Amino acid sequence: MSRFTGKPSRTMPGGISAGLVLLGAVSLIAPDFGSARDLMTPKEQSNTGDADSTKLPSFNQQKQGVPQSIFVSIQMARGFQEEWDSFGRKGWYTQDPRLKPIDPGTTVFAPDAPAVYIVFEVAPLEDPAQFSAQWFLLDKDDKPAAEPAGKDTLEVPGHERYGYLELKKPASGNWTKGSYLVKLFITPLGQQPFHAANQVGTMQFKITDQPVASGAPTQK
Numbered sequence: 574m575s576r577f578t579g580k581p582s583r584t585m586p587g588g589i590s591a592g593l594v595l596l597g598a599v600s601l602i603a604p605d606f607g608s609a610r611d612l613m614t615p616k617e618q619s620n621t622g623d624a625d626s627t628k629l630p631s632f633n634q635q636k637q638g639v640p641q642s643i644f645v646s647i648q649m650a651r652g653f654q655e656e657w658d659s660f661g662r663k664g665w666y667t668q669d670p671r672l673k674p675i676d677p678g679t680t681v682f683a684p685d686a687p688a689v690y691i692v693f694e695v696a697p698l699e700d701p702a703q704f705s706a707q708w709f710l711l712d713k714d715d716k717p718a719a720e721p722a723g724k725d726t727l728e729v730p731g732h733e734r735y736g737y738l739e740l741k742k743p744a745s746g747n748w749t750k751g752s753y754l755v756k757l758f759i760t761p762l763g764q765q766p767f768h769a770a771n772q773v774g775t776m777q778f779k780i781t782d783q784p785v786a787s788g789a790p791t792q793k
Contacts, residue, residue: 643759645734647693649776650674651686653737672735680778684747689740689778691755698731705758705766706738710751717754726766748780 652675674692682689691706705726709717725738740755742748755776760766 643695643773645694645696647691647776648674648677649680649778650690650692651676651679651682652688652690653692670735672737680776682748682778682780684750684780684782685742686748686780687742691738691740691757691776693736693738694734695729695736697734698729700731701728701762703728703758703760703762703764703766704736704738705760706740706755707758707767708740708753708755710749711754715752722749722753724767728762750780750782752777752779 654673654675656671656673672692672694674690677692689708693704703726705724707721707724709721711717722743723741725740727736727738729736738757755778756767756772757774757776758766758768758771759773760768760771764771
């Protein structure tokens with residue numbers, strides 16, 4: 574797994590998505606109507622469209638051992654550890670180490686928390702895929718802001734199972750206190766990562782001056 578920090582989206586070299594192959598095939602057989610065709614990847618949408626998040630599954634409520642969407646497990650956490658002895662002999666390098674969340678199930682964080690992590694496991698992927706998150710501050714009526722407070726994308730190569738999304742605090746300072754809605758997306762490599770049609774579920778977390786202590790029950 575490869576992640577490149579400092580940008581909203583991290584790129585994984587080498588994989589070519591089925592969607593891009595199909596696009597090339599269509600361009601060869603489509604009739605020419607005399608107008609130029611823009612075969613470039615569409616520009617990323619600034620929002621997720623009109624998807625009703627209330628009708629999508631909330632992964633905060635995942636039950637132990639019950640898969641959600643493509644996820645075998647997905648948990649919000651304060652961080653994660655890479656278990657390098659996941660496969661083969663202890664200490665051997667592996668390209669797909671098991672990720673162990675730190676304080677899994679935590680949904681309440683302090684304003685100065687560097688990041689909120691979403692750690693997940695999926696069934697081994699046949700093709701590369703993009704896993705993405707956008708997070709929104711909710712108003713007093715639990716309606717998300719028009720623009721996301723941040724976003725993150727991870728490109729997971731084929732045949733890998735583990736990954737994480739990093740919801741970083743604003744570069745300008747601490748988190749704004751309040752409740753946040755996270756929209757989660759899964760797309761083939763090369764497609765728009767934040768299109769409403771590709772949203773698979775949501776999660777929520779809260780920023781407060783009195784975060785729940787490690788090991789204590791978390792607030793929904």
